[in-house]
Amino acid sequence: MELYYSFSVLIVIASFFAYLNLRYLKLPSTIGIMIIAMISSVLLVITGSLYPKTFSHFSTLLNDVDFTEVLMGAMLNFLLFAGAIHINLKDLREQRWPIIVFSTISVIISTFAVGGMLFYVAPILHVQIPFLFCLLFGALISPTDPIAVLGVLKEAKVRKSLETKVAGESLFNDGVAVVVFAVILQLTQGSDIEISFFHISWLLVKEAVGGFLLGALLGLGASNAMRKIDDYKVSVLITLSVVMGGYLIAHSMHISGPLTMVAAGIVIGNYGKRTAMSSTTKDYLNKFWELIDEILNAILFLFIGFELLIIHNVTSYWVMGVACIVIVLLARFISIYIPVLLIPFKNKFSSGTVKILVWGGLRGGVSIALALSMDEGSYKPILIAVTYFVVVFSIIVQGLSVGKVAARVLSKEEI
Numbered sequence: 001m002e003l004y005y006s007f008s009v010l011i012v013i014a015s016f017f018a019y020l021n022l023r024y025l026k027l028p029s030t031i032g033i034m035i036i037a038m039i040s041s042v043l044l045v046i047t048g049s050l051y052p053k054t055f056s057h058f059s060t061l062l063n064d065v066d067f068t069e070v071l072m073g074a075m076l077n078f079l080l081f082a083g084a085i086h087i088n089l090k091d092l093r094e095q096r097w098p099i100i101v102f103s104t105i106s107v108i109i110s111t112f113a114v115g116g117m118l119f120y121v122a123p124i125l126h127v128q129i130p131f132l133f134c135l136l137f138g139a140l141i142s143p144t145d146p147i148a149v150l151g152v153l154k155e156a157k158v159r160k161s162l163e164t165k166v167a168g169e170s171l172f173n174d175g176v177a178v179v180v181f182a183v184i185l186q187l188t189q190g191s192d193i194e195i196s197f198f199h200i201s202w203l204l205v206k207e208a209v210g211g212f213l214l215g216a217l218l219g220l221g222a223s224n225a226m227r228k229i230d231d232y233k234v235s236v237l238i239t240l241s242v243v244m245g246g247y248l249i250a251h252s253m254h255i256s257g258p259l260t261m262v263a264a265g266i267v268i269g270n271y272g273k274r275t276a277m278s279s280t281t282k283d284y285l286n287k288f289w290e291l292i293d294e295i296l297n298a299i300l301f302l303f304i305g306f307e308l309l310i311i312h313n314v315t316s317y318w319v320m321g322v323a324c325i326v327i328v329l330l331a332r333f334i335s336i337y338i339p340v341l342l343i344p345f346k347n348k349f350s351s352g353t354v355k356i357l358v359w360g361g362l363r364g365g366v367s368i369a370l371a372l373s374m375d376e377g378s379y380k381p382i383l384i385a386v387t388y389f390v391v392v393f394s395i396i397v398q399g400l401s402v403g404k405v406a407a408r409v410l411s412k413e414e415i
Contacts (some may be wrong), residue, residue: 006065007299013037014298029294030301031399037305038392044309055116062310067303071369075296076174077261079249081239082293083146084171084265086286091164092266097345098165102357103173104204106335107142112182113331114138119233121323133379136184140371141328141390142335143177145364146170162406163355166360172367175208175256180408181370205377210255217248217265222264230277232284239268281298300365304395307368309387321389328390333358356376360402363394 014033021032044116079320092099115135122129129137149170183200226235242264250257273282308314323324336357342350371387 010065010294010299014295015300017302018298027400030113031395033298034305034392034395035301036302038308039301041306041308049158058277059309062306065296065303067307067365068369068373071300071365072373073247073251075300076293076295076366077243077257079296079300080146080171080174080261081243081259081265082296083167084262085239085269085289087167087171087266087269088164089122089266089270091160092168095161095164095168097173097343099168101339101343102336103216104167104176105339106169107173108180109338110142110331110335111135111138111177113334114141114327117331122281124321124322125319127238127320127382129382130188131186132184133383136170136181136188136374137371137383137386138325138331139177139181139184141363141367141387142180142331143173143325143363143366144170146174146362148322149360149362149364161347166357169361171257171262174258175211176204178370179203179207179368180257180293184283185374204253207256208243208259211250211257212257212263214250214253214255215246215260215265215266218242218249218260218324219264219267219272219286223268223276226272226281227276228279232281235277235281236288239289244270300379301395303376304365304368304391311384311388312381314388317382317385318389320382321386324386324390325393328363329358332361336361353407356402359398359405362398362402365391367391 017033017036018029020036023030025032025035027035032372052214112135115131118137119131119134122134144166146167149166177200179200183203219242222238224301226238229235246260246264247257250260273285277285333354336354340354367387368384368391371380371384374383
């Protein structure tokens with residue numbers, strides 16, 4: 001009942017904020033909701049001394065919701081499937097090598113670039129953070145967030161090839177980032193784990209390949225089942241069972257749930273729609289998952305805005321937060337530029353493409369969820385705070401300006 005109560009309150013607030021944004025701010029829905037939630041958080045903090053009971057009740061409500069579990073264990077699966085079901089496999093195949101490289105090699109490069117720069121910059125700002133914890137921050141902040149990226153790409157008018165690169169990278173890089181984060185997290189906890197190249201490679205292969213295979217099998221099975229009935233109500237139920245049941249299977253097999261959802265969504269969105277659905281079924285299925293996508297995005301970005309209330313003394317870390325914003329952007333540039341420089345991709349990358357890939361690599365709820373999943377310790381508060389600074393800057397500043405950056409670049413050169 002408490003969970004139902006919490007989500008009821010959040011749905012009511014999300015719908016009210018969505019209305020305010022559409023009526024007055026007229027920003028992209030997710031960004032507008034997050035900004036209003038942040039403003040509301042600040043007002044709640046200011047008025048907390050006048051109405052302590054109200055502030056206490058709302059803070060308790062937020063603390064009762066396990067953001068990491070809700071996002072990583074539930075919402076992310078629906079959102080990734082909803083995004084993947086609209087991905088064109090032909091476009092994805094054409095951009096497969098940049099997507100594979102950026103979602104694997106670039107994540108690892110970024111992890112070490114962020115960790116190395118933070119380790120040397122932190123003492124200058126009179127903060128001491130051990131190297132392993134700097135690497136941990138690098139791992140959790142390096143993956144671009146598929147939810148934030150896909151939401152913004154709907155608004156930014158970029159070329160299809162570039163949109164596929166950015167969207168594809170963001171959909172696939174979670175599996176690699178989570179494995180790297182989990183390994184470094186165990187090292188910070190003093191766990192006796194094998195850190196050989198073979199062991200880490202095996203973990204990555206198990207997560208990624210296992211997730212892809214499971215997702216493809218689920219997608220094929222669901223598509224074949226839908227082909228025999230072609231009823232839009234049952235088809236929607238089948239896709240829901242793929243998402244919810246597929247995550248349970250992936251979790252029990254210790255393989256990547258996010259990649260399972262992406263693979264299943266791509267198979268159903270391409271093979272299933274082509275062979276198993278009438279135009280009526282496709283229309284209902286598309287509208288259903290678009291609606292799920294919008295509702296869950298609204299709740300997610302509301303969460304991010306209200307996280308300000310449960311991050312203690314966030315303003316005390318603003319200098320480190322600004323430094324980390326610069327560090328993350330530099331690391332993003334390095335992680336894109338080095339592969340582009342060294343790997344002979346089929347299509348040459350222009351400087352404009354690199355700029356948009358760097359500026360369009362948004363961070364979002366996944367990074368916050370990973371930061372919150374750390375065990376309590378002396379370094380957790382500062383890592384959560386600087387993660388929040390980077391995510392907020394990424395979504396608001398980069399998210400609102402990536403369309404303008406793309407337009408300016410497109411006016412000067414072909415991408």
